[in-house]
Amino acid sequence: VSGSAPVxxxxxxxxxxxxxxxxxxxxxxxxxxxxxxxxxxxxxxxALVTSVRALEPVDAAEEGAA
Amino acid sequence: MAxxxxxxxxRPALERLRGMRGVSGEPVRSIERGGLSAIVxxxxxxxxxxxxARGGEEDxxxxxxxxxxxxxxxxxxxxxxxxxxxxxxxxYRGDERVEALLEDRRAExxxxxxxxxxxxxxxVKLLVDPAVFDAEPEDREPDGRADAGAGTRYLLRRQAEERxxxxxxxxxxxxxxxxxxxxxxxxxxxxxxxxxxxxxSGHRGWMPLNGAYLVAQSRDRELLAVVRRFDDPEHGIRxxxxxxxxxxxxxxxxxx
Numbered sequence: 117v118s119g120s121a122p123v124x125x126x127x128x129x130x131x132x133x134x135x136x137x138x139x140x141x142x143x144x145x146x147x148x149x150x151x152x153x154x155x156x157x158x159x160x161x162x163a164l165v166t167s168v169r170a171l172e173p174v175d176a177a178e179e180g181a182a
Numbered sequence: 183m184a185x186x187x188x189x190x191x192x193r194p195a196l197e198r199l200r201g202m203r204g205v206s207g208e209p210v211r212s213i214e215r216g217g218l219s220a221i222v223x224x225x226x227x228x229x230x231x232x233x234x235a236r237g238g239e240e241d242x243x244x245x246x247x248x249x250x251x252x253x254x255x256x257x258x259x260x261x262x263x264x265x266x267x268x269x270x271x272x273x274y275r276g277d278e279r280v281e282a283l284l285e286d287r288r289a290e291x292x293x294x295x296x297x298x299x300x301x302x303x304x305x306v307k308l309l310v311d312p313a314v315f316d317a318e319p320e321d322r323e324p325d326g327r328a329d330a331g332a333g334t335r336y337l338l339r340r341q342a343e344e345r346x347x348x349x350x351x352x353x354x355x356x357x358x359x360x361x362x363x364x365x366x367x368x369x370x371x372x373x374x375x376x377x378x379x380x381x382x383s384g385h386r387g388w389m390p391l392n393g394a395y396l397v398a399q400s401r402d403r404e405l406l407a408v409v410r411r412f413d414d415p416e417h418g419i420r421x422x423x424x425x426x427x428x429x430x431x432x433x434x435x436x437x438x
Contacts, residue, residue: 127424130383131305132249134375134392135430136270 184227185213185274187220188255188267189428190284190291194219195262202258205251213277215284218291221259222280227273260428264299266291267430298429301370301396304405305424307378308361308391310354312347314418315387351388357419358390361412368404369395373431387418394431 186205194212202210204223213220252270259265274280284291330338366372377389397405406423413421 127253128383129246129249130378131424132253133382134305134378135303135394135427136249136253 183224183276185277185280186223186225187272187274187280187283188223188252189221189259190266190268190295191219191221191259191263192217192295193263194221195259198258198262199255202255203251204255205248210255213280213284215281216288218284218288220280220284221255221265222277223255225273256428256430260426264295265428266294266298267428267433294433298396298432300400301398301429302402303425303427303429303431304395304397304402305422305427306361306365306391306393306395306405306409307385307389307422307424308354308358308412309385309420309422310357310388310390311418311420312350312354312387314416316350316353316417354388354390357412361408361421362391362393364408364412365393365395365405368401368408369397371396371432375431394427396429396432 186208188204188210194214196212199210199212199221204210204225206223206225208223208225210221210223213222249270256265256267274283362372362374373394375392375394377392378385380386383389395405409421409423412419
């Protein structure tokens with residue numbers, strides 16, 4: 117939370133993931149942070165999501181599949 | 183030191199950047215060229231490239247820190263000026279490379295800034311509670327024939343439950359399409375993100391719609407009216423509005 121903003125609601129991490137991991141203008145940056153780091157993180161998130169799905173009861177795991 | 187680029191804008195709104203810290207805790211500043219400004223910070227490239235992510239809890243926390251720091255800078259600007267967010271983790275070898283970027287891609291950046299000017303991104307999620315949504319009496323009491331044995335009755339009941347569930351799923355999907363269409367009519371552009379994972383979002387039930395809408399600031403109220411019109415918690419239908427966001431979901435033209 118930055119500065120002294122009065123009780124600024126923090127955006128949910130999951131909403132940030134929607135917006136920041138797959139969006140934004142792609143330019144050919146030279147250092148490979150975007151390639152090395154974010155792609156790996158994206159892969160690990162997918163692994164996390166997959167393992168979470170496998171553990172959940174059917175109702176919760178099927179969320180949004182409608 | 184390398185140069186991390188957060189966003190491109192025409193008017194850097196420097197007053198919003200005062201005291202602002204970026205993804206490495208560095209001060210955030212502006213590089214200007216030909217009427218465009220890149221919002222940047224100096225970072226140590228090794229900080230990002232030494233340790234590859236492994237997907238553990240620590241990496242997730244590091245990712246969250248990076249996301250939030252990046253977002254804080256972009257969002258602070260978005261409140262004051264038209265801002266074009268760059269992909270998370272865009273790093274150049276130095277400021278002069280960023281100056282070259284502003285020159286080389288100027289026409290493209292100008293066009294995109296024009297497209298998003300005066301518009302805001304909103305998120306709308308449709309959450310459906312399957313326990314309440316579109317329930318009909320026959321869903322709950324499949325007709326059991328008096329002469330059927332317990333096993334048969336059980337099977338009949340399971341089949342009826344499955345049919346009911348499928349029917350409600352289909353209706354939830356149709357409702358999602360209707361909500362999206364109504365929101366899209368108010369928006370200059372729209373996009374459907376994948377439904378969120380329940381473990382990460384903490385939501386219950388189904389999320390048949392996770393939409394992003396780029397809306398002219400003069401039409402914000404119309405969007406809100408659509409959200410209110412469909413919102414119906416009594417019948418298991420909830421619409422969740424997030425935003426205003428910087429136009430992350432619309433920084434690039436939709437690719438078919």
